[in-house]
Amino acid sequence: MFDVNLTTLIDYLGTFAFAISGIRLASAKNFDWFGAYIVGLATAIGGGTIRDLLLGLTPFWMLQPSYLVVTAVALIFVIVFGRYVIRLSNTFFIFDTIGLGLFVVVGIERSLGAGFPFWVAIIMGMITGSAGGVMRDIFINEEPLIFRKDIYALACIFGGLIFFASDWTGLPQLITQVLTISSVILVRILSVKYHISLPILKGSENEKQD
């Protein structure tokens, strides 16, 4: 059920960190264990699921149960270690960011494998990395965080551009993958460290929904 190599190890660590992020936000809403599990799962596999539906493929987690198991481990982890998890925020930020980089690579390669052009692949890399967080925020009934704060989805797009620049240069696949993941991590860390974010689109009262 679990393959063991570096890619899958990073994949599971990323899944674990994404799931933890969902489970923690669900706990702030006093969801029960089941609700927290589903929110964790949506965070971890939601992006890849939307990607696979758009690409016309069977969602990846329906082909092997390991992602469900990793999310269950994340839930047990939060139940057992509770508030201590908060102290590990930096550790999870690292996992989460490495996972984000890998998710981008997985999304791009899966799209190219399905015969789509590079600009679709870049979008799918971004969706793989960030749509799970949007699904999480819809489930907990909040405005999606990535629409208001931080460079997150843009880090995925930047990574996607690096992927194709590297690929176009003729670099070997492994180098392309490492460069892509590194660039996602770099942009994400720099933007958080230096509080770099996109401008807010200013609205006025007149523009309210009704």
Added chain:
Amino acid sequence: MFDVNLTTLIDYLGTFAFAISGIRLASAKNFDWFGAYIVGLATAIGGGTIRDLLLGLTPFWMLQPSYLVVTAVALIFVIVFGRYVIRLSNTFFIFDTIGLGLFVVVGIERSLGAGFPFWVAIIMGMITGSAGGVMRDIFINEEPLIFRKDIYALACIFGGLIFFASDWTGLPQLITQVLTISSVILVRILSVKYHISLPILKGSENEKQD
């Protein structure tokens, strides 16, 4: 347009009860008739639609219009009988619960028919039974009820396990179906009657979204 046998009768009763649940919650939000119809429809067919998209099948309600008609009847019922519907809560709870059991069986059998393994089928049984309610709560802009209250999705999973235990034992299909539906109904009724629910995952202020 309407087949008549016990399975489809239960199917339509379940659809009707699910639709009523959506329409009533939409009315509490002062949605108009159209909004109430769509929320009723999402509640009744949303789970099966998500299931079919994940399985790569054409959504079941696109193959025959009866589900749209049953939901329209439910809307007319609420418009005509209004507040009296509330007094029938227990009746609808029974319909809803029997429908839930049947939806689980339908979801499992449809997944197996599409060639997926048993653990995917159990998840699809749960999605068929409970994702419509989540879609309903997203449409009315509330935190999904099943993430916070009662044993609902877990009753579906329990039913799924009974299905495979029964199937593995070699019992005839009809017995397996009846056992599955009965076990979903039993778990659901016991959990409501004795207020059995999953533990809440405790959060802290620090875990807020931002």
Added chain:
Amino acid sequence: MFDVNLTTLIDYLGTFAFAISGIRLASAKNFDWFGAYIVGLATAIGGGTIRDLLLGLTPFWMLQPSYLVVTAVALIFVIVFGRYVIRLSNTFFIFDTIGLGLFVVVGIERSLGAGFPFWVAIIMGMITGSAGGVMRDIFINEEPLIFRKDIYALACIFGGLIFFASDWTGLPQLITQVLTISSVILVRILSVKYHISLPILKGSENEKQD
């Protein structure tokens, strides 16, 4: 990348107007540029995406990047012209309504092309025209506007009925398209001008979610 003929011109104007509507509502929520872009995109292409997933087709915007470009232009337009956009409300209402009519025709024809019967096609016409607005409202965390206000989705369904009446009469395709678009525009304008809307479904406190 951009075809030039009347249909595509209307298509891009409609996409532009739909995107503006999403971007303006995102700005009222103080989303950043990226968030506003995604909400604009969801409004413009969300309906067609859901339609294509239900029909089992590759989402239309993955086949050519023009819709992403038009939405980017809409974002730049709002960033540059800001509050002045509000004064153009009537202009956008016209674009939006013409776009709505065209989206209905596109949705119907794409469904028939995929082999579905007329009642599915009418629903897909409605989904093409109105599901993007629902997605927009979920992203900005509001109750969907079309569930509470105005004749919007019903204008799409009326247009769909006109399409099939015209088609059944044996009128040429172009006439059928023009009649459909005109009838959607007419119903929409009349309902807004004379404040015609569907009855609200009255609820009571007892019907609250929990």
